[in-house]
Amino acid sequence: MKDHFYSLVDHATKSLQGGELFFATLVGETSDFVRFNHGKVRQATSVTQAHVELTLVHEGKRQSITISLSSRPDLDAARVDESLADLRKELQSQTADPYLVLPTEIRSSELEKKGRMPSRDEAVSDVVAAAEGLDLVGLLASGRICRGFASSTGQRNWHALDNFNFDWSTVHSADKAVKSFWAGSDWDRQELARRIDIARRRLGYLDKPSKKLTPGSYRTYLAPSAVDSLVRMLNWGGFSERSQRTKQSALQRLVDGEVQLSEAFTLAEHTAEGMVPLFDELGFARPGSVAMIQRGKHAGSLVSSRSAKEYGVTANGANEEEDMQSMVMDAGALPTNEVLRALDTGIYISNLWYLSVSDRNSCRITGLTRFETFWVEKGEIIAPVDVMRFDDSIYRIFGESLESLTSEREFSVNPGTYSHRSIDTSLLPGALLRDFRLTL
Amino acid sequence: MSERPESVAARFRKLPLRVDDATIRIAEEETSRVSVRDGVAEPSRVRLDRGAMIYVQIEGGIGYAATSDFSDEGLRAAADAASEWAKLSRGKSVFTSPPPKLPRPEGRYESKRGTTETLGRKEQVDLLLRECESAKIDSRIVERSASILSVRAEELLASHSGGEAFAEQYFLAPSLAVTAYDKGRSEGRSFGGRYGGFCQQGGFEILERAGFSGSGKQTAEEAIELLSAPNCPSGEMSLLLMPDQMMLQIHESIGHPLEIDRILGDERNYAGQSFVSLDMFGKYAYGSSLLNVTYDPTDPIEFASFAFDDEGTKAERVHLIKDGLLLRGLGGTTSASRLGDPSMAIATTRACAWNRPPIDRMSNLNVEPGTSSLEEMIASVELGVMMKTNLSWSIDDSRNKFQFGCEWGRMIRDGKLAEVVRSPNYRGISATFWRSLAMVGSPSTREVLGVPHCGKGEPNQVLRVGHASPACLFDKVVVFGGEA
Known part of the structure; x- marks a missing residue:
C-alpha cells in the first residue's frame, strides 16, 4: 500500500502547474471482521480499503477531494489525474483561505510494526472453541492498519501496524454480562482462552439476584x-x-x-x-x-x-x-x-x-x-x-x-x-x- | 470514466463460483460538504467512494468480502475470501437452520428531485455566508456556522444467478448553528438540530422546503433569548414535543427497540439489546390507542426511501404499531428466517457503505398524524412545557430508561404559551412513556425529518434514517432543567 501511495503522489507531483502545491493523506486497512453472537459466528467479513485525501493548494487557496483507491496503478493514477483537474477547476472560483498553514520543514518518517494476526481459520475456530458453553457476543477485528502522508515538497510519512482488537461480552442473562477486551499484535490462542476463562469465572458474581437501587x-x-x-x-x-x-x-x-x-x-x-x-x-x-x-x-x-x-x-x-x-x-x-x-x-x-x-x-x-x-x-x-x-x-x-x-x-x-x-x-x-x- | 456497475455485475456473474447463493452489491457515493464559519468558508469536503461487497452462501455457511478493485482478479479474490468465510463458518454460525436464499430483485429506484439543477460550491458558500451574516445580530453571538451536505449515491444489487436492482439517490441536509455567550453562560440554537435534522431525499429544492432561507436570523434571536431565559422548572407535568424532538424520541425508544437483530442478541456487546421480546408482537400495548407507527419506505422525500433493501427484499409500507398495539419488528429476510417466520420480513436490512455487510436498521420510521391542532393541544394543558430541537440523548442498554434534552423550551400555563425556558430536559421509561401519549397532532403539525448519522453494528455503521412526525402531547412526564 505504501509504494502504491507514494507512486501516486509522485505521479501527481509531475503534473503540477506553476505555483501549485500538492499533498495527500492515506487511511487504509486490510481487515478481517468476525462478529459473534451466542458464541457462534454471526457475520464474517474481509475488507480491503484505502482512501486518499488529495489536496491542491494555489495562491493561498486550497481544495480537497477524497477518493477510494482500487490498488490498480493505472486506474488509480487516472483517478488522481481526474481529481487534480477537478480541484484545479474548483480553485478558480475560490477565495484565499485565511487559516491555511502548511509545514515549512520537511520531516519524513516511517514506522512499520509487524505482528502475527490470526488466520481466518483461527479467528473463527479459536474463539468458537474458547467460548464453548458461553453466551459470547462481540467483534474480532484484525489486520494491517495504515496511515500515510506525502507531499509534492518531498515529505513522506508512513505509519503501519498489524493489530487485532477483540471486544466482547460474556452474557450471564438478560442485561447482565461481563465485558472484556484484548488488543495486541501477536495472536495467541492460549492467551485468548485464558482471557475468556477469566470472563467465565467472573460470571459467578452475576448469579445472585440483582439489587434495585433507588435514586x-x-x-x-x-x-x-x-x-x-x-x-x-x-x-x-x-x-x-x-x-x-x-x-x-x-x-x-x-x-x-x-x-x-x-x-x-x-x-x-x-x-x-x-x-x-x-x-x-x-x-x-x-x-x-x-x-x-x-x-x-x-x-x-x-x-x-x-x-x-x-x-x-x-x-x-x-x-x-x-x-x-x-x-x-x-x-x-x-x-x-x-x-x-x-x-x-x-x-x-x-x-x-x-x-x-x-x-x-x-x-x-x-x-x-x-x-x-x-x-x-x-x-x-x-x-x-x-x-x-x-x-x-x-x-x-x-x-x-x-x-x-x-x-x-x-x-x-x-x-x-x-x-x-x-x-x-x-x-x-x-x-x-x-x-x-x-x-x- | 468509471465502469458502469451493470458491467461489473456482468463480469461477477461470469465468475465460476461453487456456491449456493451469491450477490454483489456495488455502491458509489459522492459526498460534498460545504461549510462556513464566522464569515469564512471552511475547506470544502468532497468524497468519492466506490467499492463492492460480495456475499456468498455455501452449505449453510455465509461469508462477505469487500473490495474496491473491480478487475476480474479483484472480484475473484473477494469472492474467494467470502467463500473461505462461508466454509469456515459452516456449523459454527448462529443459523440453526440453513440461511435463506436471498430474493432476486428486479427494478430501479430514483430519488424524485424537484430540480435537477445543483448549486455550485461557490453558490452554496455564498448562500451560507448570507445566512451566517444575518445571524450576526448581537455582540453576544460568539459563533455562527452553517453547512450543506449533499450526496449522490448509486447502488446496484445483483444476484450471481440473475436479477438486479439499481438505485440512484440524492440526499441533502442543510445545517446552521449559533452560539451565544454572556456572563459565564453559553446557549446554542440550531436549525433542525446540530446533526442535520432537516435531511431529506431530493434536489436543492430541499433548502426551500426546509425553510433554510431566513434561518440564520431566527436561530440567532432564539439563542439570544435563551441567555436571559429562566431555567426549565422541575416537576411532573405535560410535555408537548415538537417534530424535531419527536424524531429522536421515535428513533431511540421505538426504532431501536424494535430491531429484530437486537432482540436476537447480535448487538448486545455494542449498541445494546431491547426490552421488547418476540412474544410481545401482536399482544403488547406499546402506547396509548393514539399511537400509530409505520415503517414507510415509500415517501419520496423522506431520507431512507428506496425500492429494495440490501438483501433484495421489496420495500412496502407497513404498520409496526397500530392503535397502540405492537404488531411487528424491524427485521429483514435473514432475521425473519432466524425467527423461523419468513412472513415477518420487511425490507429494512441495509449497509452504510460498500465495505460493511447489511444489518437490520429502522430506515423510515414514522408516527402517523392524529387529529389535534397545535392550538388544541396547547389549550388542553394546565401546566406543561413545549420542547423543540434535540440537544442531548441517552437511553439504556435495553432501550428503556431514557433522558433527553432540548435546545429550547416554552412553558404552557392554563392553556396558553408562556415564558421561554432554557435547558429543558425530561426522562422516562419507554415501556410506559408511550402510554402517556395524550394527543397527536394533525397533519398540519407534521414534519419530515431524519437522522443522518445513526450508529449501530459491529463493525460499526453510520446510516441515514428518516422520521416523520406530528407534534405530540404526553401527560405526567418528569421534566427538569440545567443547574442554576
Whole structure:
C-alpha cells in the first residue's frame, strides 16, 4: 500500500502547474471482521480499503477531494489525474483561505510494526472453541492498519501496524454480562482462552439476584473502563481550542478558571504512549505529550494548525476535530486489589453506557450503568445492580467527590470501526468517588 | 470514466463460483460538504467512494468480502475470501437452520428531485455566508456556522444467478448553528438540530422546503433569548414535543427497540439489546390507542426511501404499531428466517457503505398524524412545557430508561404559551412513556425529518434514517432543567 501511495503522489507531483502545491493523506486497512453472537459466528467479513485525501493548494487557496483507491496503478493514477483537474477547476472560483498553514520543514518518517494476526481459520475456530458453553457476543477485528502522508515538497510519512482488537461480552442473562477486551499484535490462542476463562469465572458474581437501587447519591468506584467513558465524553469538543474560544467546551468553567477539579486529576494527550502516527493530516509533527488538565487545573488545549492561525497560538499536532486520540491520565495511590476494601459500602461500576452532556454549562453528564455493576457491603460484593441512570457534573465527580485514583492503570485501544478501524488509545486509572448521583 | 456497475455485475456473474447463493452489491457515493464559519468558508469536503461487497452462501455457511478493485482478479479474490468465510463458518454460525436464499430483485429506484439543477460550491458558500451574516445580530453571538451536505449515491444489487436492482439517490441536509455567550453562560440554537435534522431525499429544492432561507436570523434571536431565559422548572407535568424532538424520541425508544437483530442478541456487546421480546408482537400495548407507527419506505422525500433493501427484499409500507398495539419488528429476510417466520420480513436490512455487510436498521420510521391542532393541544394543558430541537440523548442498554434534552423550551400555563425556558430536559421509561401519549397532532403539525448519522453494528455503521412526525402531547412526564 505504501509504494502504491507514494507512486501516486509522485505521479501527481509531475503534473503540477506553476505555483501549485500538492499533498495527500492515506487511511487504509486490510481487515478481517468476525462478529459473534451466542458464541457462534454471526457475520464474517474481509475488507480491503484505502482512501486518499488529495489536496491542491494555489495562491493561498486550497481544495480537497477524497477518493477510494482500487490498488490498480493505472486506474488509480487516472483517478488522481481526474481529481487534480477537478480541484484545479474548483480553485478558480475560490477565495484565499485565511487559516491555511502548511509545514515549512520537511520531516519524513516511517514506522512499520509487524505482528502475527490470526488466520481466518483461527479467528473463527479459536474463539468458537474458547467460548464453548458461553453466551459470547462481540467483534474480532484484525489486520494491517495504515496511515500515510506525502507531499509534492518531498515529505513522506508512513505509519503501519498489524493489530487485532477483540471486544466482547460474556452474557450471564438478560442485561447482565461481563465485558472484556484484548488488543495486541501477536495472536495467541492460549492467551485468548485464558482471557475468556477469566470472563467465565467472573460470571459467578452475576448469579445472585440483582439489587434495585433507588435514586440518590452513592459512594462509588468507577473501574478504568467507566472512567474512560466519562473522559471520552469530554472529548466531544471539551479539549478543543476552537470550542474553548467559542465558549462551547463542556469544560468552559474549568478553562476560564471558575472551577477546578481534584488535584489528583491530571490528563494529557500523550501521543508517544499511543498508537496514532507522530504526524498530523497536514504533515506537521506531533509533540510527544500535551497537558490538558494539570493537578485539577486547565493546562492546555488541542490546537490544530487552522485554530493556531485563527487565534494566533501555537499548534500542537491536533487533528482538525481537535479531539484526544491518546488519552493518558495520571495514576493515584490506591492499589487495585484494595478497591473493594476502600469502597467499603457502595457501588462498583465496571462499565458506563450511552453518555450525553445534559447541561453543558455545568458540565453535567448523564448515562447509565451497564455490565458488571455491583452492590458492595463492607468490602464484599453482595449482588449485581439493575441498570441505573446517573446525571452528575464532571466538576463534582472529578472534583470534590474524587477520593482517590488507583495506582494501576488500564491501557485500551478504542474498538471503534466507523468507516475505518480506530487506533485511539487510553491509559486510565479507576476512580473512587465519595458520591455519585443516580437519578432513575 | 468509471465502469458502469451493470458491467461489473456482468463480469461477477461470469465468475465460476461453487456456491449456493451469491450477490454483489456495488455502491458509489459522492459526498460534498460545504461549510462556513464566522464569515469564512471552511475547506470544502468532497468524497468519492466506490467499492463492492460480495456475499456468498455455501452449505449453510455465509461469508462477505469487500473490495474496491473491480478487475476480474479483484472480484475473484473477494469472492474467494467470502467463500473461505462461508466454509469456515459452516456449523459454527448462529443459523440453526440453513440461511435463506436471498430474493432476486428486479427494478430501479430514483430519488424524485424537484430540480435537477445543483448549486455550485461557490453558490452554496455564498448562500451560507448570507445566512451566517444575518445571524450576526448581537455582540453576544460568539459563533455562527452553517453547512450543506449533499450526496449522490448509486447502488446496484445483483444476484450471481440473475436479477438486479439499481438505485440512484440524492440526499441533502442543510445545517446552521449559533452560539451565544454572556456572563459565564453559553446557549446554542440550531436549525433542525446540530446533526442535520432537516435531511431529506431530493434536489436543492430541499433548502426551500426546509425553510433554510431566513434561518440564520431566527436561530440567532432564539439563542439570544435563551441567555436571559429562566431555567426549565422541575416537576411532573405535560410535555408537548415538537417534530424535531419527536424524531429522536421515535428513533431511540421505538426504532431501536424494535430491531429484530437486537432482540436476537447480535448487538448486545455494542449498541445494546431491547426490552421488547418476540412474544410481545401482536399482544403488547406499546402506547396509548393514539399511537400509530409505520415503517414507510415509500415517501419520496423522506431520507431512507428506496425500492429494495440490501438483501433484495421489496420495500412496502407497513404498520409496526397500530392503535397502540405492537404488531411487528424491524427485521429483514435473514432475521425473519432466524425467527423461523419468513412472513415477518420487511425490507429494512441495509449497509452504510460498500465495505460493511447489511444489518437490520429502522430506515423510515414514522408516527402517523392524529387529529389535534397545535392550538388544541396547547389549550388542553394546565401546566406543561413545549420542547423543540434535540440537544442531548441517552437511553439504556435495553432501550428503556431514557433522558433527553432540548435546545429550547416554552412553558404552557392554563392553556396558553408562556415564558421561554432554557435547558429543558425530561426522562422516562419507554415501556410506559408511550402510554402517556395524550394527543397527536394533525397533519398540519407534521414534519419530515431524519437522522443522518445513526450508529449501530459491529463493525460499526453510520446510516441515514428518516422520521416523520406530528407534534405530540404526553401527560405526567418528569421534566427538569440545567443547574442554576
